[in-house]
Structures are given as C-alpha cells and as structure tokens.
Amino acid sequence: MRIPFTKMQGAGNDFVVLDETRTHYGLSPAQYRFLADRHFGVGADQILTVRPATSPDMDFSYVIHNADGGQVEHCGNGARCFMAFVRRQGLTAKDQVTVQTMNRVLQLQRQPDGRVTVDMEAPDFALAHLPFDATGLQAESSGSWQKWPLALDNQGLNTIVKVALVSMGNPHAVMLMDDVDTAPVLTLGPLVQQQGAFPRGVNVGFMQVQDRSHIRLRVYERGAGETLACGTGACAAVVAGIRLGLLDATVDVATHGGTLTIAWQGGSAPVLLTGPATVVFDGEIELPN
C-alpha cells in the first residue's frame, strides 16, 4: 500500500502526519514502526492521524502512535502540528478547532504569529489514573505536593530517585536536576520508565529550574526515547514546579528543540501550551505488508 504523508515538527519533536478523514488505512503496529524508523521509513517520534469527528460538537478525532507502534493518549507538540496540518490541507478554515483524543477534548487555537495554543485540560493527580502503584512506598511532602522515592536497580547498584507525578492525560514522572546538560537522561530515563510502580510505563522529565518563570527540560519519552521536546512533558514539569512552590503561573520551557510557553493558574484550571508547529515536507511512501 502506498500512502501520502506530511512530515512536521514542533520544537524538534517530529511527526509523520496522516490524513484519514476520507480513507482509513488500518495500519498495523509494525507499519507505524516502519513509518517512524529513521533508516528504513520516514523517521518520527510519533505518528499523528487525523480522523473524522465522532460527535457533532467536535471538529476531528486525533490518534497518536509512539515510534514503537503503540497507541497513546496524548501528545502536546503533536496537537499544535495537528492544528497547522488541518488548516494547510484545507480540512478546516477555522482558527479554533476542537479535537477528541483517546481520553481528552482539546481546544486548539491558532495565534496571529502562527504559533498554536493548546488547552490541554486540567492536570490529574490521582495516582490510580497515571497509573502508579504506591504499594510499600512512602511519599515525602514538599511545597503543596509530594515526591515519591523510587528504588532503581542500576546494574546491581541500588539508586533512589525522587519523582513528582502528574497525568496530563498521559503519565509523567518529573525529577529536579541541577544541570540538565549533565543529567543521566539515557540511563535513568529507561530505569524509571520500567520501574514496576508504573504498569503502563511513564514519560520521565529532567527539569532544571533557572528562575520562577524559566526552566530547562529534557524528557525521556515512553515509546520514543529522548526527544528534542515533549509538550505534555513541559506541561507536567511546570505543573510539578508550581505545586512544589518553585515556579510562577507562566513559565518558558527551554528544550533542545526550542521554547514552549506553559501557563497554569492551579487547581482545575486548564494547562495552556503555546509553541511552534512547522511543516518539513510532504511525501508518499510504500508500506510493507
């Protein structure tokens, strides 16, 4: 099967975007993995699929697959690219679009400067929703929140890390670092991700607080490894920093791929994510069966 696609990126988090509003390709996990493969396919951290709305109050449905072929709940940088894609393809002329994800309803707003703001809904702190199994673990209170000590078996060495937990519709564990440049993202990231307390895995954020409105962030993503930026990861890190008493309500997040702006007024207020969304190229590719 030969399919058209668009390659996009948002702050360096890159995507293959598929239009299934008219044709449903019915791709298998192996075919999603092929599209994401940087040597044999197109190359991407995630595959985003635009599908028709499933109810009259939505404009579209939004389906996300990680590079490993697994379907996931949410992708913040992807949501901005989704907005830029549906306008560019002529699927809508609206500046504000409502999309249904696996577990959330997102409002996407195009800004006059071309950036996109995503209303990500409120963060969810229920451990069962992450999900996180706290059996046998004792939380430490810090600010208005808790940090969870996790024991990691690191090549026979028992390492303890402290993580703040938040769901943005997908699961995040956030650690504080003095310097993200030297943070052990590639060693600790997979260890935290595979920790038994996270039965469905987790995205692992490494946050350096510069001042009350600026952080630096690296994220080891579930199903994709370290990416140049993670939108939901940026939201989770800022929410964690605010709850820990370290950050103000609007924060610029510097990632290896660019800057994202996150705003959250606390409580049940939605988290707003603003950043770029860029088309790289269009193409067609023959998929293996």
Ligand SMILES: N[C@@H](CCC[C@H](N)C(=O)O)C(=O)O
């Ligand atoms: N890059 C994304 C997050 C994609 C999903 C994530 N890897 C997961 O498995 O939850 C973003 O910008 O939010």
